[in-house]
Amino acid sequence: MPHLPSFNHERLKKDGRYLAWRTLLERCPSLSPGWHIEDDRVCVGETKDQDLGLLTELAKSLLPWRKGPWSLGGVEVDSEWQGGMKWRRVQPHIDLVNQKVLDVGAGNGYFGWRMLAAGAKSVTACDPTALFVVQHQLIQQLAGAPEHQMWACRIEELPLTETDFDVVFSMGVLSHRRYQQGDHRAHLGHLYRRLRPGGQCVLETLIVPDEACETMPNHDRILQPQSRYARMKNVYALPSQQTLSQWLANTGFVDIALVDFAPTTVEEQRATEWMPYQSLVDGLSETDQTQTIEGYPAPIRAIAIGYKPPHRSDGQKL
Ligand SMILES: C[S@@+](CC[C@H](N)C(=O)[O-])C[C@H]1O[C@@H](n2cnc3c(N)ncnc32)[C@H](O)[C@@H]1O
Structure with a gap:
């Protein structure tokens, strides 16, 4: 078994399912290690036919698989998200050759493998959700x-x-930070602080059209869902594109550009055998797919790029 930071064990033990998951992982067959990308799938480990049943059982005990797709030693895991679609929107705007990368809110780490395949020297990922970290461990x-x-x-x-x-990178995280507590600002500050001078931030997040926003006393233009957004309980504030750029500028980023906008489609996010619960289609209006079930504009994802200035201006408070 590869070395795992003991820090992870201590944190993951807080999830009552962790020790059972570890016991399962210990049954994982030892295959020839290795990985490559094929048709958007991250393919890991080379398996012998007799291992397929056991690997399928292990992977099934770690449902739901939200991010992917994967081929785990030959077991095809068709995740809820077609990760290749997002990656194709991000990749034209970055050059990762020989870069040291931090992937914040990495989920099970799918995009980290795409980053390494694009030439990154290393990927350090973090995510607080125990299940996703255990999927990464498998x-x-x-x-x-x-x-x-x-x-x-x-x-x-x-x-x-x-x-x-x-x-x-911070992809799919910002809208889950609590606006009223200023957590979105704190999140951007953490991204900024981890970068070397001149380093690049890639932020992917939900936005809404300006006309769906209210103006806050600080001039932010945001939509604050009353309870849920597309059935999600933990979406706190969705900015207009101008407000998103402003948040990045307020953090200290320069040369900010919003380089891509894409509505999330039911082709990109859908229920599968590996995520057999509600998915995007259940969060959209049955009669108008441009609206969520609560009557808000349907999800649009923006990719914003910004840079930490090559020389940090002193006295900047984040
Ligand atoms: C919607 S998923 C996005 C996963 C992946 N980055 C992607 O783009 O598909 C958001 C992830 O952010 C993680 N997360 C939430 N708050 C976080 C925080 N403060 N720091 C790091 N990760 C966080 C969640 O556990 C979850 O896995």
């Missing part, structure tokens, strides 16, 4: 790739002192 047992490490924590708890990442 994948790592099959891949054996020490250049992709995952910490079981939020960005604000990351125990590393490193502040010299070349590229920091």
Whole structure:
């Protein structure tokens, strides 16, 4: 079994299911380690036919698989999200060759493998959701790739002192930060602090058309869902594109550009055998797919790029 930071064990034990998951992972067959990308699937480990049943059982005990797709030693895991679709929107705007990358809110780490395949030197990931970290641990047992490490924590708890990442990603996280407590601002500050001077931030998040927003006393233009957004309980504030750019500028980022906008489609996010619960289609209006079931504009994802200035201006408070 590959070395895992003891920090992870201590954190993951807080989830009552963790010890059972570890026992399962110990049954994972030892395959020839290795990984590659094929048709958007991250393929890890080379298996013998007799291992397929056991691997299927292990992977099934870690449902739901939200991010992917994967081929785990030959077991095809068709995740809820078609990760390749997002990756194709992000990749034209980055050059990861030889870059040291931080992936914040990495889920099970799917995009980290795409980053390594695009030339990144290393990927450090963090995510506080125990199930996703355990999925990553299974994948790592099959891949054996020490250049992709995952910490079981939020960005604000990351125990590393490193502040010299070349590229920091935060994809799908910002809308889950609580606006009223200023957590979105704190989140952007953490991304900024982890970058070397001149480093690049890649932020992917939900936005809404300006006309759906209210103006806050601080001039932010945001939509605050009353209870749920597309059935999700934990979406707190969706900015207009101008407000998103402003948040990045307020954090200290420069050369900010919103480089891509894409409505989330039921082709990209859908229920499968590996995520057999409600998905996007259940969060959209039955009669008008441009609206959520609560009557808000349907999800649009923006990709924003910004840079930490090459020389940090002193006295900047984040
Ligand atoms: C919607 S998923 C996005 C996963 C992946 N980045 C992607 O784009 O598909 C959001 C992830 O952020 C994680 N998360 C939530 N708050 C976080 C925080 N403060 N720091 C790091 N990760 C966080 C959640 O556990 C969840 O896995």
